Amino acid sequence: MEEYSQQQLDLFMNEALIEAEKAARLGEVPIGCVIAAGGKIIGRGHNLRECSHDSTAHAEIFAIKQADQAMGDWRLQDATLFVTLEPCPMCAGAIVNARIKAVYYGCADLKAGCAGTLMNLLTEPCFNHQVKVEKGLCQVKCSQLLNEFFTKIREKQEKD
Numbered sequence: 254m255e256e257y258s259q260q261q262l263d264l265f266m267n268e269a270l271i272e273a274e275k276a277a278r279l280g281e282v283p284i285g286c287v288i289a290a291g292g293k294i295i296g297r298g299h300n301l302r303e304c305s306h307d308s309t310a311h312a313e314i315f316a317i318k319q320a321d322q323a324m325g326d327w328r329l330q331d332a333t334l335f336v337t338l339e340p341c342p343m344c345a346g347a348i349v350n351a352r353i354k355a356v357y358y359g360c361a362d363l364k365a366g367c368a369g370t371l372m373n374l375l376t377e378p379c380f381n382h383q384v385k386v387e388k389g390l391c392q393v394k395c396s397q398l399l400n401e402f403f404t405k406i407r408e409k410q411e412k413d
Contacts, residue, residue, distance in 0.1 A: 265287055265294070266337075266359060269359075270394055271285065277402055281301060284399075286299070288319075295332065313340055316336075329351045339365075340366070349383075354384065355387070356385070358386075
């Protein structure tokens with residue numbers, strides 16, 4: 254199992270933050286994701302639910318699809334996923350189905366988090382695959398980006 258140094262972990266999460274910023278510029282909830290294997294990014298994604306009118310247009314789903322194409326396989330057992338917000342139930346299921354070996358996330362999702370906050374689908378022993386989970390990577394930056402986004406939305410709503 255490939256292990257990354259703290260510097261590499263931070264680098265990958267910073268790339269996920271860049272993806273989240275892309276979503277924010279589009280008026281989307283700023284969630285970004287990258288998938289790495291062999292020390293290189295093989296998949297990227299950011300939220301596009303509002304723009305696409307698609308409830309499945311989550312950062313993790315786009316990154317998994319891109320990684321599948323890069324690897325030429327749906328099995329990503331040598332891949333590590335980095336995401337700014339804890340995966341929801343749908344994304345956690347996709348991560349398990351893709352056989353991703355590890356997930357690092359920035360901040361907890363108190364309303365839909367399924368990597369340890371509300372439940373942990375990634376380590377559920379009933380499934381045929383379990384995923385290593387590490388929380389809190391670049392937590393301050395990830396939380397700050399989300400907080401700024403939702404503060405702007407609330408301010409806009411108060412003006413309207």
